Every structure is written in structure tokens, then in C-alpha cells.
Amino acid sequence: MSAAAFTGTNVMDIDAAKVRGAGSNVHFDKVSVAYGAHVVLHPLTLDIAPGEILAMIGPSGSGKTTALRAVAGFVRPASGRIRIGATDVTDLPPYERGLGMVVQNYALFPHMRVEDNVAFGLRAQGADRALIAERVRDALGTVGMSAFAKRLPRELSGGQQQRVAIARALAVRPRVLLLDEPLSALDAQIRRNMVEEIAKLHRDLPGLTILYVTHDQTEALTLADKIAIMRDGRVCSHGPTGELYRRPPNRFTAEFLGRANLLPVTVVEAAGGKGFARAALGDTTLASAGRDEKAGDRSLLCIRPQHLSLTDEGGHSNRISGLLREVHWQGELTHLVLDVDGTAVRVSTTRLPIALPEAGTRLPLFFAPADTSLVPEDAGV
Amino acid sequence: MLVWSRSGRLVLWALFALVFGVLFLAPLAVILLSSLAGQWNGVLPSSLTTAHYGDVLHGSAGDAVKASLVTGFLASALALVSGTWAALSLRLQGHALRRLLGLLFFIPSAVPSVSVGLGLLVAFSNPPLLLNGTVAIVMVAHFVLISAFTFGNVSAGLARLSPDFEQVASSLGARPGYRLWHVTLPLLAPYLVAAFGLSFALSMGELGATVMVYPPGWVTLPVSIFSLTDRGDVFAGAALTMILVVATLALLLGLERVAARASGS
Ligand SMILES: Nc1ncnc2c1ncn2[C@@H]1O[C@H](COP(=O)(O)OP(=O)(O)O)[C@@H](O)[C@H]1O
Numbered sequence: 001m002s003a004a005a006f007t008g009t010n011v012m013d014i015d016a017a018k019v020r021g022a023g024s025n026v027h028f029d030k031v032s033v034a035y036g037a038h039v040v041l042h043p044l045t046l047d048i049a050p051g052e053i054l055a056m057i058g059p060s061g062s063g064k065t066t067a068l069r070a071v072a073g074f075v076r077p078a079s080g081r082i083r084i085g086a087t088d089v090t091d092l093p094p095y096e097r098g099l100g101m102v103v104q105n106y107a108l109f110p111h112m113r114v115e116d117n118v119a120f121g122l123r124a125q126g127a128d129r130a131l132i133a134e135r136v137r138d139a140l141g142t143v144g145m146s147a148f149a150k151r152l153p154r155e156l157s158g159g160q161q162q163r164v165a166i167a168r169a170l171a172v173r174p175r176v177l178l179l180d181e182p183l184s185a186l187d188a189q190i191r192r193n194m195v196e197e198i199a200k201l202h203r204d205l206p207g208l209t210i211l212y213v214t215h216d217q218t219e220a221l222t223l224a225d226k227i228a229i230m231r232d233g234r235v236c237s238h239g240p241t242g243e244l245y246r247r248p249p250n251r252f253t254a255e256f257l258g259r260a261n262l263l264p265v266t267v268v269e270a271a272g273g274k275g276f277a278r279a280a281l282g283d284t285t286l287a288s289a290g291r292d293e294k295a296g297d298r299s300l301l302c303i304r305p306q307h308l309s310l311t312d313e314g315g316h317s318n319r320i321s322g323l324l325r326e327v328h329w330q331g332e333l334t335h336l337v338l339d340v341d342g343t344a345v346r347v348s349t350t351r352l353p354i355a356l357p358e359a360g361t362r363l364p365l366f367f368a369p370a371d372t373s374l375v376p377e378d379a380g381v
Numbered sequence: 382m383l384v385w386s387r388s389g390r391l392v393l394w395a396l397f398a399l400v401f402g403v404l405f406l407a408p409l410a411v412i413l414l415s416s417l418a419g420q421w422n423g424v425l426p427s428s429l430t431t432a433h434y435g436d437v438l439h440g441s442a443g444d445a446v447k448a449s450l451v452t453g454f455l456a457s458a459l460a461l462v463s464g465t466w467a468a469l470s471l472r473l474q475g476h477a478l479r480r481l482l483g484l485l486f487f488i489p490s491a492v493p494s495v496s497v498g499l500g501l502l503v504a505f506s507n508p509p510l511l512l513n514g515t516v517a518i519v520m521v522a523h524f525v526l527i528s529a530f531t532f533g534n535v536s537a538g539l540a541r542l543s544p545d546f547e548q549v550a551s552s553l554g555a556r557p558g559y560r561l562w563h564v565t566l567p568l569l570a571p572y573l574v575a576a577f578g579l580s581f582a583l584s585m586g587e588l589g590a591t592v593m594v595y596p597p598g599w600v601t602l603p604v605s606i607f608s609l610t611d612r613g614d615v616f617a618g619a620a621l622t623m624i625l626v627v628a629t630l631a632l633l634l635g636l637e638r639v640a641a642r643a644s645g646s
């Protein structure tokens with residue numbers, strides 16, 4: 001019952017109902033934010049569909065938190081409107097927006113037990129006791145924390161506190177859940193588990209729209225339906241997760257999302273019809289999935305570290321060679337860094353030749369045209 | 382700074398004992414001894430007696446303790462409420478205004494308390510603000526002198542409070558009043574208790590302004606002590622001082638327990 005409990009739309013409460021009445025998409029309409037003369041968010045137009053997880057990722061200081069806090073109502077846009085469902089919430093105070101918010105350091109109320117933390121929103125909204133008890137039970141069940149209802153926050157581990165923080169946000173049945181770097185205070189192992197749990201949570205609550213702010217590309221790639229990449233207060237690319245990863249529209253996206261290798265090439269032959277474009281890297285001609293490049297354009301050939309192979313396999317018709325600079329053996333994976341005509345190229349491989357190659361060796365690298373894409377050289381923000 | 386060597390630590394401890402012993406304990410010890418002295422002509426009292434305690438307790442000590450406790454409690458409570466209120470509302474103001482008002486709050490503590498008393502006396506000596514000769518003017522004097530400290534304490538607490546708590550509360554649907562009562566104030570509790578304790582202690586020892594404004598029938602402990610010693614009744618003054626010290630200590634220890642419970646440790 002726990003899962004179904006959160007997807008209900010018939011919510012008891014007060015003014016937040018204004019927001020909940022219709023749909024749960026989030027719409028940024030040319031929203032900009034400035035602190036004094038310092039513009040930290042340039043006019044942003046973005047739509048998050050109902051039930052979608054949008055990950056907003058970007059380096060620290062790029063304006064992600066600012067965008068999220070504008071939705072929550074803690075930052076006043078200098079211009080533009082924000083709509084949740086059919087309601088323009090730009091002028092509504094935070095407590096009338098009907099959102100759930102989870103912050104990096106959890107911010108559990110230290111003087112309240114777990115169950116009182118989870119009950120907080122409903123109590124504040126004046127829900128009746130029976131409903132509160134039921135919702136608290138459901139929310140704690142959903143995050144697997146039922147056994148800890150009577151604990152104080154300081155008696156919980158970081159991961160457990162984060163679950164309680166999520167339960168607290170879910171208990172008010174928000175139409176939109178705002179998560180601001182929810183996992184960055186946790187260590188790597190727990191973070192991986194929590195990412196999976198949030199994914200599961202969203203499978204259980206498919207109607208819940210989530211804005212997930214992070215600087216961690218793994219979290220974004222694992223969880224998000226769509227990704228918006230932020231840079232210096234602007235969205236520099238936005239699209240379905242897989243597409244953005246396979247076909248990054250610019251250099252920043254390619255490097256930020258999955259640390260792609262980018263080889264400077266000159267287009268020799270455009271990708272007419274369905275075929276691959278042909279591009280020259282020095283004397284070598286390579287086949288690559290293209291966009292709308294014309295012959296003669298300078299471009300970047302994007303190839304991921306895990307798609308480069310040291311051995312010639314079927315379909316890997318592209319071949320380059322480079323001077324081995326570094327070898328990092330990590331058990332499961334081996335990371336190599338090669339110098340290919342002056343460009344550092346990273347290779348991650350599970351399979352190595354019998355003997356680990358030594359630095360200074362010249363090695364061939366093979367890859368499939370289908371694993372590549374061309375990224376325009378001059379794009380970026 | 383941590384000192385690791387054994388001799389280094391010994392020297393530090395000796396220095397600490399010297400400073401603490403000479404500056405804090407010696408005056409107290411002398412007062413304690415005087416309060417118990419029958420005769421004191423040499424280096425130490427020649428005989429000990431509890432007669433001074435009997436005298437002051439039979440005299441007006443009870444009234445003085447009551448006047449001090451009531452004044453301290455009411456003035457501190459008032460200062461706590463207004464200091465907290467001021468700190469909370471100044472938080473919403475711009476940085477410059479906040480600095481200015483924050484400074485203004487501290488002016489009374491920079492002025493000699495006698496002058497504060499004199500100022501009040503003059504200001505409240507004419508109708509419609511005629512407070513001279515009332516208990517209220519004593520409260521007002523204490524309030525003026527201690528509110529800077531409650532304000533300072535609560536502001537410090539607020540500055541250390543992560544805005545996340547209140548923002549999460551708001552996003553969960555808590556209106557400002559509910560949020561203040563159920564989140565902000567409980568999180569500030571340790572600072573509120575500390576502020577109250579500090580103001581109470583300050584009020585218990587306040588003399589300069591009180592001497593200027595106190596009405597007959599509302600003689601606080603410090604004023605009684607002052608008049609006893611002024612009359613040459615040093616031993617009785619010492620006994621009354623010990624009563625003041627014990628009352629204040631008991632109060633502060635009690636508050637400390639309240640604070641410990643409030644912060645949940
Ligand atoms: N209250 C504030 N006053 C002034 N500048 C701010 C404030 N909050 C954030 N900024 C600035 O806005 C920019 C974006 O911040 P933020 O949205 O927190 O970035 P991110 O979450 O992507 O790390 C930063 O340059 C930061 O210094």
C-alpha cells in the first residue's frame with residue numbers, strides 16, 4: 001500500500017491545493033535571478049513534464065541551487081514566471097506551493113523524533129491525527145525506516161537521515177519533489193545504494209515530478225529521464241539522458257557528462273542520408289556519426305573511454321594510434337592515458353593484452369563509427 | 382594551542398592557578414572570611430562567627446533578596462522577549478540597517494550605568510511619563526542595561542542557525558508563526574536560556590543605575606550591600622554578598638540544567 005499511498009491526488013489540505021489541483025509539470029518561463037547587479041541565472045526556459053525526473057547538473061556555482069530555490073519560493077526571480085501545473089506560483093509564498101524539498105545536509109529538525117519530523121508538514125497544515133499517523137507510517141515504510149520512528153536524528157547514520165528527509169518530504173504528498181544534491185554528503189558506497197533506492201522510489205511513485213540537482217554525472221545518468229546541463233547561469237544543453245550522452249551538442253556537455261575524448265578533426269565528407277561522415281585526424285580518416293557538418297568544417301570527434309579498444313574487434317573499423325603515457329590498474333577496470341597527436345585520450349578497458357603495456361609504447365586503438373559523434377568545434381556557451 | 386611537554390603543561394597550570402586564584406578566588410575568599418569574622422585586626426580574623434548572617438537575615442535581607450530576584454526575573458524576561466524579537470526582525474532587514482540598529486542596542490552598555498540611571502530619572506520625572514519613585518523605573522533601568530546582551534546572544538544564535546531548517550519547514554507548508562514556534566525558537570533554545578542566565582546575573586549585581594532610581598521599599602541586594610558597607614558595617618555587607626553569590630550561582634546552575642534539557646543532551 002505504501003507506494004499507492006503517494007500517488008493519490010485527493011489531498012486534504014489548505015492553500016497548497018491551489019497548486020495540486022492540476023497537473024504537476026514545472027515550467028520555467030524566462031526566469032532570471034540576480035543578486036544586485038550580479039546575474040546568477042540568465043533567462044531560463046525549461047519544462048519538466050509530469051512524472052519526469054529532470055536532473056540539473058553542472059559545476060559548482062553554475063546556478064543549479066538558485067534555479068531550484070526559485071521553484072521552492074526562496075529566491076525571487078528578477079523576471080519571468082514559474083508555473084506548477086496550471087498555477088502561476090511566482091508570487092506564492094513557499095508554504096503555499098505544495099512542494100517537497102530535500103537539501104544536502106538533510107536539515108532534519110534535531111529536537112524532533114523521526115516520526116515527528118515526518119509528521120511536521122501535515123501538522124503544520126492542520127491535518128487530523130488519524131491521517132497523520134497513516135501517512136507517517138506509509139512514508140517511513142516507503143523509505144524503509146519504520147523501525148526508527150522513535151529515534152532522534154542524531155541517533156541515525158547519514159544515509160538513514162537522508163531517507164527520513166525524503167520521507168518527510170513525501171508525507172505531504174507533494175506534486176513536485178525538489179532534491180538539492182541529496183547524496184553529496186554521503187560516502188561513495190552508500191551513495192550508490194541511495195541512487196538505486198531513489199530510482200525505485202520513482203518507479204513506485206510514477207506520478208511524482210522530480211527536479212534533481214547534482215554535480216555528479218553518475219547520479220544524473222542513472223536517475224534522470226532528462227538532463228539539463230548548467231554552466232555560468234545558463235542551460236548549455238538539455239535533452240533526454242541517453243541522447244545527450246550519445247550525441248552531446250557541444251564540447252562542455254561531452255566533457256562534463258561522461259568525460260568524453262574529443263579529437264580535433266576536419267570533416268572530409270558530410271554524412272549524407274544515413275551514412276557516416278568522414279573526418280580527418282592528421283593523416284587518418286575516420287568514420288563518425290555526424291550532424292549537419294559540411295566538408296571542410298572543423299569539428300571534434302567524440303568517443304567515450306569505454307568504447308576504445310586495444311584489439312581489433314568486429315565492426316571497429318576506425319583505427320588510430322597513440323603513445324601510452326599512464327596506466328592505472330583498478331582491478332575491474334584499467335584506465336590508460338594515451339597521447340594521440342598531442343591530444344590526451346583516455347581509455348577504460350576490462351580486457352587487456354596478456355602483458356600490461358608499459359608507458360612509452362605506441363599502441364593502436366580501435367573503435368566503431370556508431371560509438372562516435374561529431375561535436376561542433378565552436379559551440380559552447 | 383596545545384602544549385605537549387609535561388613541564389610546559391605544568392607551567393601553564395601554574396599560570397592559570399595564579400591568575401584565577403589571585404583575580405577571582407582571593408576577593409571571594411576575603412569576603413567569605415569577613416562575613417564570618419568576629420574581629421579582624423591582623424592578617425586573619427581572630428575569631429569566627431555566624432552572627433552577621435543572623436543579623437542580616439533578621440534585618441532586611443529577605444526583602445532585598447526578593448527585590449533582586451523579582452527585578453532580575455522580570456527585567457530579564459522582558460529583555461529576552463524584546464531582544465529575541467529585535468534579533469528576529471532585524472534579520473529580515475538589509476545589512477546596513479541591521480549593523481546600525483545592532484550597534485544602537487549596545488550603546489547603553491558603553492555608558493556608565495550611573496549615567497543611565499540619571500538619564501532615566503530625568504526622562505521619567507514629568508507626567509505623563511512619571512515613573513520616579515516606582516518599582517517600574519528599577520525594572521526599566523535593568524532592562525535598558527541588559528537587553529543588549531540578550532539581543533547579542535540571540536543574534537549570535539540566529540547567525541549560526543542554518544537557513545535550511547526554516548526553509549524546509551516553509552516548503553512543507555508551515556506558515557511563519559507555526560515555523561517560528563515549532564522550529565526557530567526550539568532550535569534557539571540553548572541561546573535563549575544562556576541569554577536569560579546572563580541577563581539575570583547582570584541584573585542581580587547591578588548597582589550604579591539602581592542606586593540612582595530605587596524607591597524606598599525596593600532595595601536590591603547590591604544597594605543593601607552598598608549602604609551597609611557605606612555605614613561601616615563591612616562584615617554584614619560581606620554576609621549579604623555571600624547570600625547574593627549563592628542565590629546567583631544557584632540560579633545559573635538551575636538554568637544550565639534547563640539548557641541541557643532544551644538542547645536534548
Ligand atoms: N545569497 C546570495 N547572494 C549573492 N550571490 C549568491 C547568493 N547565493 C548564490 N549566489 C551566487 O550565485 C551563483 C550560483 O550559485 P548556486 O545556485 O548556489 O550554484 P550551484 O548550486 O550550481 O553550485 C554563485 O556564483 C553564487 O556565488
Ligand SMILES: [Mg+2]
Binds near residue numbers: 064065066181
Ligand atoms: Mg548548489
